Amino acid sequence: MTHVAPDPDRAAGSLYRKVAADLREAITSGSFGDAGRLPAEGALAEQYGVSRGTVRQALAMLRADGLVTSRRGTRRVVLGSARVQSFSELLSFTHWARSMGEEPGGRLESLIRRPADAAEREQLRLEPGTDVYVTLRLRTLSGTPVMVERTVYPPRVGELVAELPPDVVSHTEPLREHGILFTDADHTIDVVAANADDARLLGCRRGSPLLREKRRTTDPTGTPVEWSQDRYLPGTVAFSIHNSLASSALSRHARDSD
Amino acid sequence: MTHVAPDPDRAAGSLYRKVAADLREAITSGSFGDAGRLPAEGALAEQYGVSRGTVRQALAMLRADGLVTSRRGTRRVVLGSARVQSFSELLSFTHWARSMGEEPGGRLESLIRRPADAAEREQLRLEPGTDVYVTLRLRTLSGTPVMVERTVYPPRVGELVAELPPDVVSHTEPLREHGILFTDADHTIDVVAANADDARLLGCRRGSPLLREKRRTTDPTGTPVEWSQDRYLPGTVAFSIHNSLASSALSRHARDSD
DNA sequence: TGAGCCAAGTTGGCCAGCCAACTTGGCTGC
DNA sequence: GCAGCCAAGTTGGCTGGCCAACTTGGCTCA
Structure with missing residues (x-):
C-alpha cells in the first residue's frame, strides 16, 4: 500500500x-x-x-518548522528542507508508519476495565470512582515488533475502543469517525528498563533499555482523551524537534516522578 | 547563588x-x-x-506552549499551567540547571583542532579542508556527573572557545559577548550505549544505556555555529514537548544513520 | 585606499475594521 | 417535556495602512 x-x-x-x-x-x-x-x-x-x-x-x-530564519532588516534565509510535518504522524503510529512507506501492524494483548487510580484521575481529570479502560498493544513495522503501547482511556473513549476488533491497525481513525478528536498533546521522552512484559513482547532481555514516550492527548475542548506510554526498541525510532528563539515548543526538565 | x-x-x-x-x-x-x-x-x-x-x-x-486551547465559536480554555519555557534553558545546560535551582558545573576533558570530516562539513556547512574545534566536556549538577557533551565548532566559533578557561561553566554566555548568537536549533533524541569514555566520565558501565540528544544550532543568519552530541545518565533528565494541530514543532522519524 | 556616512530595502510590530464560521444557550412551538 | 430554530457571542481569517528597527551596499570624503 x-x-x-x-x-x-x-x-x-x-x-x-x-x-x-x-x-x-x-x-x-x-x-x-x-x-x-x-x-x-x-x-x-x-x-x-x-x-x-x-x-x-x-x-x-x-x-x-525551522525551514527559514527571519530577522529584521534582511530577507529570510532558507535554513533547511522540510522534515516530516503533519501533526497526525506524531499522534498516530499508523500514520507515521505509512508516511515512511512501512506497513504498520498492531496486536491487542489485553484490554481491561477497572477503577482509575489517583495518577490516572489526575491525568485524565476524572472524578473519584470513575472507571478507565486500559489497553496493552504490541506494535509492529512490516511484521517486526518495535513498540509496546500502554494506553489509559476515559470511559467515553474507552467504550468505543472496546468495541473495536482486536486486530484493528489504527485506533485514532475509527475514533475520529465517532467524533473523538485528537488536537493537543504533551509528550515526555526518557529511557526506561524493559519489564517482563516488554521483554516477552519485544523479544529483548528484561532490564534492557527502551526509549519511552509518555503522551497525554486532549480534544479541542481541553478534555483529556488518552494517556499513553509507548516503549520503543532502541534503534527503531528517534524523536526530532526544531525550536527557535522566535517560537519554542520544547523544554528539557528534570525527572521527578513516573 | x-x-x-x-x-x-x-x-x-x-x-x-x-x-x-x-x-x-x-x-x-x-x-x-x-x-x-x-x-x-x-x-x-x-x-x-x-x-x-x-x-x-x-x-x-x-x-x-500548550497553555490554552482555541477553537472558533467559543472562548479559550485553560489547558494546563506553565512548564519551563525560555528558549535558552533548552540550548544552555547552564541556564537550564540554574532555572531548577541546581548548581551547574563543567570540566573540559579535551579540546583539539583538526580537519573536518565529511559529516562535520555537511552539518556545519564548511568547505573541504576547513578545520574544526572538537571539545569533550563532563557536565555536573551540584557536583554529580550527569552528562557528557561532545561539541564540534566551526573555526570562527572554535577560536573563541579555545580562548576560554577550561573550568568556565557556561560557553554560550561568553560567546554571546563576542557576537555569536544561538537562535535556532534542531534536536534529535534517542538511546545509545555508553562507550569507554562515557563510562569512565559518568561512572557507569560500558554499554549501559544513555539518553542522547544531538543538536545543531544556527545563528540568525542561518549559519551553523555548533554541532553537539549530549549523553545523559538515565534518570537525570527527560525531554518534554507540546504540540497541537494548530502549531506542531516535533516529528518522530526513523533512525537511519548516526 | 580606507573609514564612515547614508539611503534604500526589509522585517517587526501595531492598529482599525470587516466578514465568515462556529458554539452556545435560550426561546419557540409542537 | 422535548426537539429544533435562532440570535448573540466568540474566534479564524484577511485587508490596508503606518511607523520603527535593522541590514546592506554604495557613495562620499579625508
Whole structure:
C-alpha cells in the first residue's frame, strides 16, 4: 500500500495555509537555493495576490518548522528542507508508519476495565470512582515488533475502543469517525528498563533499555482523551524537534516522578 | 547563588510579549480556574489597551506552549499551567540547571583542532579542508556527573572557545559577548550505549544505556555555529514537548544513520 | 585606499475594521 | 417535556495602512 498522503495544508481552506504549502514545496524543491534568500514579503504578497499580513502568517508557520530564519532588516534565509510535518504522524503510529512507506501492524494483548487510580484521575481529570479502560498493544513495522503501547482511556473513549476488533491497525481513525478528536498533546521522552512484559513482547532481555514516550492527548475542548506510554526498541525510532528563539515548543526538565 | 531569572517576555519591548507574559502569569496563578475560560479577545484588548490583533499574537504564543486551547465559536480554555519555557534553558545546560535551582558545573576533558570530516562539513556547512574545534566536556549538577557533551565548532566559533578557561561553566554566555548568537536549533533524541569514555566520565558501565540528544544550532543568519552530541545518565533528565494541530514543532522519524 | 556616512530595502510590530464560521444557550412551538 | 430554530457571542481569517528597527551596499570624503 503506497498511501499517497494528501497535503494537509493545501486541503485546508485558508489562504495562508495554501501560501505556506506552496512556499514549503518551493523550498524543498530547492527553488531558492540551499542557503538562499526568500523574496520579500511584499513581493510574495503581490505574487499570490494576498495581503502582507497573510504572507506573514504563512511565513510564521515555516519559521516554526525551522525551514527559514527571519530577522529584521534582511530577507529570510532558507535554513533547511522540510522534515516530516503533519501533526497526525506524531499522534498516530499508523500514520507515521505509512508516511515512511512501512506497513504498520498492531496486536491487542489485553484490554481491561477497572477503577482509575489517583495518577490516572489526575491525568485524565476524572472524578473519584470513575472507571478507565486500559489497553496493552504490541506494535509492529512490516511484521517486526518495535513498540509496546500502554494506553489509559476515559470511559467515553474507552467504550468505543472496546468495541473495536482486536486486530484493528489504527485506533485514532475509527475514533475520529465517532467524533473523538485528537488536537493537543504533551509528550515526555526518557529511557526506561524493559519489564517482563516488554521483554516477552519485544523479544529483548528484561532490564534492557527502551526509549519511552509518555503522551497525554486532549480534544479541542481541553478534555483529556488518552494517556499513553509507548516503549520503543532502541534503534527503531528517534524523536526530532526544531525550536527557535522566535517560537519554542520544547523544554528539557528534570525527572521527578513516573 | 540564587540567580533570579528576569522574565524574558517582559524584558523584551514588544507589547504582545508583555500581554503574553501577564496572561501566562495569570493562568499559572490560577486566576481563571483549572479548566476555566479566558476572557474574550476583545475584552482583553480593551483591558490592556491594545488592539485585538496584538492580543491574538500574545495568545498564539500561549497556544504554542500548550497553555490554552482555541477553537472558533467559543472562548479559550485553560489547558494546563506553565512548564519551563525560555528558549535558552533548552540550548544552555547552564541556564537550564540554574532555572531548577541546581548548581551547574563543567570540566573540559579535551579540546583539539583538526580537519573536518565529511559529516562535520555537511552539518556545519564548511568547505573541504576547513578545520574544526572538537571539545569533550563532563557536565555536573551540584557536583554529580550527569552528562557528557561532545561539541564540534566551526573555526570562527572554535577560536573563541579555545580562548576560554577550561573550568568556565557556561560557553554560550561568553560567546554571546563576542557576537555569536544561538537562535535556532534542531534536536534529535534517542538511546545509545555508553562507550569507554562515557563510562569512565559518568561512572557507569560500558554499554549501559544513555539518553542522547544531538543538536545543531544556527545563528540568525542561518549559519551553523555548533554541532553537539549530549549523553545523559538515565534518570537525570527527560525531554518534554507540546504540540497541537494548530502549531506542531516535533516529528518522530526513523533512525537511519548516526 | 580606507573609514564612515547614508539611503534604500526589509522585517517587526501595531492598529482599525470587516466578514465568515462556529458554539452556545435560550426561546419557540409542537 | 422535548426537539429544533435562532440570535448573540466568540474566534479564524484577511485587508490596508503606518511607523520603527535593522541590514546592506554604495557613495562620499579625508
